[in-house]
Structures are given as C-alpha cells and as structure tokens.
Amino acid sequence: MMNIMECKNIQLIKNNQTILHDISFSIEAGDSIGIIGPSGSGKSSLFRLLNLLISPTQGEILYKNRNIRDYAPMELRRSVSYILQKTYLFGTTVQENLLYPYQLLNQKPDFHVIRNYLDKANLSINTLEKKNTALSGGEQQRIALIRSLLIKPEIILLDEVTAALDEENTLLIEKLVTDEQEAHHLTLLFVTHNTSQAKRLAKKILYLDAGAIDFWGTAADYFSLKGERDE
Ligand SMILES: Nc1ncnc2c1ncn2[C@@H]1O[C@H](COP(=O)(O)OP(=O)(O)OP(=O)(O)O)[C@@H](O)[C@H]1O
Secondary structure, eight states, X not given: OOEEEEEEEEEEEETXXXXXXXXXXXXXXXXXXXXXXXXXXXXXXXXXXXXXXXXXXXEEEEETTEXXXXXXXXXXXXXXXXXXXXXXXXXXXXXXXXXXHHHHTTOOOOHHHHHHHHHHTXXXXXXXXXXXXXXXXXXXXXXXXXXXXXXXXXEEEEESTTTTSOHHHHHHHHHHHHHHHHHHOOEEXXXXXXXXXXXXXXXXXXXXXXXXXXXXXXXXXXXXXXXXXXX
16 A cells, blocks of 8 residues: 655644654555544644644655655645635635636536535535525535535545534535545545544544554554443
8 A cells, every 4th residue: 555645753842832742654545544632632733734834843744755845835735635624615605616626727617526516415506506604504514525625635634524513414524525535545534523423434543642642553443442441
C-alpha cells in the first residue's frame, strides 16, 4: 500500500505550550482513520497542520513523498480537503456553491454528476435553486460536503462535521463519504466524539491525549482493548 501522507516527528508549540508532541504516523491511500481523544488534545491542530493552515515547530509532513510546504497552499487544499462542523456556503444559492468546483477546475458543469450526488444526499434537483438560508443545518452540511467532493480531493479531513446533526443527517453524511471511498478510493480522516460513528467508519484509530499519540492501530484492536478497559 502506498503512503499518501506521512507525519514525521511533528511537534507544535504555541505560546510556550506544547500542543503536539512528536507525532509520527503514516496514512495509506484509501485509509479510514478516526481521530479521537479528549477536548484540547490537539485533534483540530493536527488537521490545521495537514491543511497548511499552520506549520509545525519541528518535524515534517509529506504528501505523496513531498513536503507539504513545497506545494502551493491552494493546490494542496484541492487534494486535501478540510471540512469543519460549521460550514460556510457562499453566495446566495445552492447552485452557486455546486458550480464553484467546476469553475475552480475549469470544467463545464456536469448536471448529471451533481444530480447523482443530490440524490444520494436525499435532496431533490430543485434544491439547486434554493437560497442557502432556506436550508436546514443538515442540508447545508450535505451541500458543503458535495461541494468538496466535486473538487475530487484525494484526502478529506472531517472535523466533527456531524456533531450538530441528528441521526438521519449523520447517516446521510456518512453514506456520501463511504460511497466516495468505494468509487474513488478517497482517503478519510475524521475527528469525532461519537463512538458509534468511529465504529461505523474507522478502519484505524489515532487516539490523542494531551498532544501525544496514546493509541495508533486498527479500530478492531482499539475497540477490543477499550472494551477490556471499560469492563
Ligand atoms: N491558536 C492557538 N493559540 C494557542 N493555543 C491554541 C491555539 N489553538 C489551539 N490551542 C490550544 O491547543 C490545544 C489543542 O487544541 P485543539 O483545538 O487542537 O484540540 P481538540 O482536540 O481539537 O479539542 P476539541 O475536541 O475541544 O475540539 C488546546 O490546549 C488549545 O487551547
């Protein structure tokens, strides 16, 4: 299996506080990695590093064997897409958001593809004409995810994207992601506080505690060890 991304001895210090200590792990193409750990353990900081929003104090991050600092940030962010709990739809209508990826990629909009994603997300084609503000939080989150997927990233970083959603919306978001993994070998890293979600989606678990890796391995091992600890 090819390592699509690698963190090598990452350290992050901010205001004299060590936020991440010596983080090393490799991400294989097609992986599905759940990142869990207590509040303040550094999960979002790790994503911000992987997306070139901040730089490590020490260590290096490689994407396809090349230091991410050697990529233009916008170029890297097309391949490594970062989606937050609080989504930002821009402009006025849903259509503007779903046509944006085609402008970015300099391609003609493919309404067949758009319709397909809307169908999967349980949204009708008429949603395109709706104003962003006319959508529920769950619908906005689905549109934001579709907008990201239309850019055809190789990796997506989902930072608690379903934390504010109900079960139905959560499962729709999960389905969009898992279908994309099957169809395009998408690599998934997701932060969650939801154990059931981690069990449903993760093949591997990275557990952070106070900025250090406390567990890194298969989800099966993690949940069987955790089960023993909880007994
Ligand atoms: N810009 C910053 N400047 C200084 N300290 C920061 C900054 N951003 C985050 N921190 C600190 O870094 C630590 C890790 O924060 P981070 O948001 O990465 O944790 P997290 O695991 O994502 O937490 P949560 O689960 O609550 O979202 C915290 O102690 C936080 O206060």
